[in-house]
Amino acid sequence: MTLGGGSGIIVEQLDDPGMAADCTLTAVGRDGADRLVGLTAGHCGQVGSRLLAEYDPKAGVVGRITAKSEEMDWAVIEFDPARVVPTRRVTQSEINGVGGAPGVGDNVCKNGRTTGFTCGIVWETHPAWFASHVCADHGDSGSPVLRGDQLIGMVVAGKDFQVGPITVPLPSCQGAGDVIHQPDAATDIQMVLRDIDRQAGPGAGFRLI
Structure with a gap:
């Protein structure tokens, strides 16, 4: 298969x-x-x-x-x-290489078994991981995060949205078209x-x- x-x-x-x-x-x-x-x-x-x-x-x-x-x-x-x-x-995504870490504001996409192929803006970056507005839910753990056709990350968890010192709890994403949902954390594939x-x-x- x-x-x-x-x-x-x-x-x-x-x-x-x-x-x-x-x-x-x-x-x-x-x-x-x-x-x-x-x-x-x-x-x-x-x-x-x-x-x-x-x-x-x-x-x-x-x-x-x-x-x-x-x-x-x-x-x-x-x-x-x-x-x-x-x-x-797999469906809309094609992986043709391994890329470097994204920057804040980059548009990235993920492909997962639960919520499919979705894209969103990178909100924050860290040495080993980054958070973006791609839509993900339970079952999407492990999903490739792509910038174009370059693999840059692996979805591992949802996280609360931070506005300065304020934490804003949001629900997990239910699928494409669900605009208000928690950001999703992905590990930097180069670090992995x-x-x-x-x-x-x-x-x-x-x-x-």
Whole structure:
């Protein structure tokens, strides 16, 4: 089956048998050991968790989480190369490279299994993450954040809107056309890839194919 950044996945929850989490792939490629791997948010599962493709769960297990970081909130998935065909294009998004961090005011887009392909303005930036007005909700964790066709981030959480010292709680986004919703935090993909390289395990040397 074909999977890429923006594809929905179902992730086994080893700490809660019988349960599964809906998440989104950030990207699929190969690592320095030529393994077929994918990236998603670390809170989606545990090392050893099995994965199904959301659009065809009856096809069975397509991969497992083999590395993750709680602090940086990333996970590496090793796919069965006999069962997965990688793609750079999923619906409206196409990933043709890895870009640098955005600036405040940049327009970025994300592709997620829950709320689809949506775009918004970057509100704030930090060394390891940024917040934008892209629409995301539960299940969009791991969604690729793009500037054009360049992968620049991974959606990991919603956050309250800050106006100076005032915190404005807002609801999560329900889908395209929902204008008033909380910003969404995304990790800087360059920081994520450097952290994966530092661990020198599965996913190190990640490259798009």
